[in-house]
Amino acid sequence: MRLSGLAVLLTLALAPAPALAHAFLDHAEPRVGSQVKPPPRTVQLWFTQGLAAAFCQVTVAGPPGFGGAGPARPAPGDNRRLIVDLRPPLPAGVYRVRWRALSADTHVTEGEFAFTVRP
Ligand SMILES: [Cu+2]
Numbered sequence: 258m259r260l261s262g263l264a265v266l267l268t269l270a271l272a273p274a275p276a277l278a279h280a281f282l283d284h285a286e287p288r289v290g291s292q293v294k295p296p297p298r299t300v301q302l303w304f305t306q307g308l309a310a311a312f313c314q315v316t317v318a319g320p321p322g323f324g325g326a327g328p329a330r331p332a333p334g335d336n337r338r339l340i341v342d343l344r345p346p347l348p349a350g351v352y353r354v355r356w357r358a359l360s361a362d363t364h365v366t367e368g369e370f371a372f373t374v375r376p
Contacts, residue, residue: 285302299343300343301341307361
């Protein structure tokens with residue numbers, strides 16, 4: 258019953274019940290699944306809930322030669338957003354972002370997505 262399952266999810270998402278409100282990824286920049294050029298300088302992740310940023314982890318794996326990613330840091334003045342600095346070079350290829358978030362309500366969520374740097 259896909260439809261009723263979706264309805265339940267929507268109901269949960271809309272219900273004013275903080276205990277059910279975990280921090281899920283709302284969107285990211287670069288966009289999930291996108292192809293970008295030039296290479297981005299950061300990955301930014303927007304979540305659906307406030308985060309305990311000190312307990313959030315984001316790793317970025319790229320193609321050979323990738324300069325690496327700094328630790329996730331909280332966006333100034335926005336506790337729903339994390340910023341990860343990317344160190345050049347960023348060769349063309351697929352970059353996989355894995356995140357693990359602790360929301361202000363102490364629930365842990367995790368996920369991953371990819372984006373591609375075009376040649
Ligand atoms: Cu929660």
